[in-house]
Amino acid sequence: MNNPVLILELALVLAGAAALLAVWRLLKGPGPFNRAVAMDVLGLVTMPMMAALALYSGRGIYLDVALVYAVLSFLGVTALARYADRGL
Amino acid sequence: MGNHEMIGAVVTLVGSVFLFLGALGIVRMPDLYNRMQAGTKATTLGNLMALLGIGIIHPAWLIKLVLIALFVLITNPLSSHALARSARRSGVPLADVTVRDEYEEVLVEKGIEP
Amino acid sequence: MNVLSFLNLVDLLVCAVVLIAAGGAALHRNLLSAVVFAGVASLAVSFLFLRLAAPDVAMTEAAIGAGLSTVIFLIAVRRTQETEEEDR
Numbered sequence: 584m585n586n587p588v589l590i591l592e593l594a595l596v597l598a599g600a601a602a603l604l605a606v607w608r609l610l611k612g613p614g615p616f617n618r619a620v621a622m623d624v625l626g627l628v629t630m631p632m633m634a635a636l637a638l639y640s641g642r643g644i645y646l647d648v649a650l651v652y653a654v655l656s657f658l659g660v661t662a663l664a665r666y667a668d669r670g671l
Numbered sequence: 672m673g674n675h676e677m678i679g680a681v682v683t684l685v686g687s688v689f690l691f692l693g694a695l696g697i698v699r700m701p702d703l704y705n706r707m708q709a710g711t712k713a714t715t716l717g718n719l720m721a722l723l724g725i726g727i728i729h730p731a732w733l734i735k736l737v738l739i740a741l742f743v744l745i746t747n748p749l750s751s752h753a754l755a756r757s758a759r760r761s762g763v764p765l766a767d768v769t770v771r772d773e774y775e776e777v778l779v780e781k782g783i784e785p
Numbered sequence: 786m787n788v789l790s791f792l793n794l795v796d797l798l799v800c801a802v803v804l805i806a807a808g809g810a811a812l813h814r815n816l817l818s819a820v821v822f823a824g825v826a827s828l829a830v831s832f833l834f835l836r837l838a839a840p841d842v843a844m845t846e847a848a849i850g851a852g853l854s855t856v857i858f859l860i861a862v863r864r865t866q867e868t869e870e871e872d873r
Contacts, residue, residue, distance in 0.1 A: 587676040587677050587679070587680035587728070588680075590677075590680035590681060590683070590684050591680050591683060591684075591728075592791065593684060593687075594680070594683045594684045594686070594687035594721065594724075595687070595791075595795075597684075597687035597688060597690065597691045598687045598690050598691070598721070599795060599798065600691055600694070601687075601690040601691045601693065601694035601695075601714075601717075602694070602802075603798070604691075604694035604695060604697070604698045605694050605697060605710075606802055606805065606806075606825075607698060608697045608698055608706070609806070609809070609821075609822070609825060610805065610809065612818065614763065614815070614818070615815060615817035615818045615820075615821055616703055616754065616757075616758045616763055617703055617706065618818050618821040618822070619754055619821055620697060620703070620706055620707050620710050620711070620751075620754070621697060621710075621821075621825075622821050622824055622825050622828075623710065623711060623714075623747070623750065623751065623754075624693065624694055624697055624710045624711075624714050625825060625828060626828060626851070627690070627714045627715065627717075627718045627743070627747070628690055628694065628714070628718075629828060629832060630718055630722065630739065630743070631683070631686065631687070631690070631717075631718060631721035631722055631725065632832070633832070633835060634721070634722055634725045634736065634739075635683075635721075635725060636835060636836070637725075637732070638725055638728060638729060639792070640838070642838075642840070643731070643732055643735070644840045645835060645840050646732060646735045646736065646739070647735075647840065647844055648831065648835055648840055648843045648844045648847055649739055650735065650738060650739050650742070651844050651847050651848050652828070652831070652847045652851060653739045653742040653743050653746070654742055654746075655847065655848055655851050655852035656746075656828075656851050656852075657746035657747060657749060657750040658851070658852045658855070658856065659824050659851055659852065659855035659856070660750040660751075660753070660754055661749065661750045661753050661754075662855060662856045662859050663754070663817065663820070663821070663855070663859065664750070664753035664754040664756070664757040664758075665753065665757070666817070666859045666862070666863060667757045667758070667761050667817070668753075668756065668757035668760055668761065
């Protein structure tokens with residue numbers, strides 16, 4: 584337990600397990616709101632995974648994808664909430 | 672193998688533990704609002720810590736990662752608040768063990784809910 | 786564990802998530818849930834593009850799929866109607 588790469592791989596495994604649990608909630612539902620929460624969690628889990636992928640491949644441009652997703656992912660959830668509340 | 676890589680890896684691991692616990696919360700919790708509590712607060716903290724840890728490992732990317740973390744910190748509470756509010760207003764049921772629902776009084780006052 | 790084989794396992798899981806989410810988007814009766822499934826499928830496809838070393842395509846997919854297409858789908862759903870039976 585002295586190797587940073589090993590610890591990072593363990594962290595990546597935990598994040599992947601979190602993503603699988605969120606997918607389970609996405610399938611189970613019930614209803615669009617629970618699925619929207621699951622989508623939110625999936626987006627939040629995916630951003631560090633993209634950053635870790637950038638670290639593995641050594642390309643800093645991968646972070647831009649995470650940045651774009653961070654800026655835009657809230658738009659979908661907020662639009663869904665607005666739609667369910669008062670019809671967009 | 673510098674020292675900062677070890678620190679950053681440990682911070683990332685702690686953030687991933689928070690991510691996992693948040694995702695476990697959205698599976699195990701009884702109703703939508705509790706799931707939202709676990710799934711947005713714990714997961715936001717885990718996200719921020721994991722991004723910070725990767726920034727510590729690779730300090731040249733720290734500015735961009737802090738920018739991502741800032742956007743998450745601003746936009747995620749906003750979207751989860753809007754989601755919770757619209758879910759309550761459109762009648763998503765609460766769990767049976769709920770003790771107190773203060774928003775119900777407001778809804779009754781406004782005539783949305785009897 | 787070897788990094789390459791580990792990331793290939795991650796790829797397979799993300800492919801499974803794409804299939805599940807696309808199937809959910811096609812099969813679900815509640816159109817809001819279908820919109821959320823489509824957003825998750827787009828997120829997973831964006832991650833796959835990132836794994837295939839195409840960050841520009843992944844960025845476009847994240848922007849269009851997560852941000853724009855969700856809002857446009859919601860406008861379309863509002864113009865038509867949701868399904869009758871609501872399982873909230």
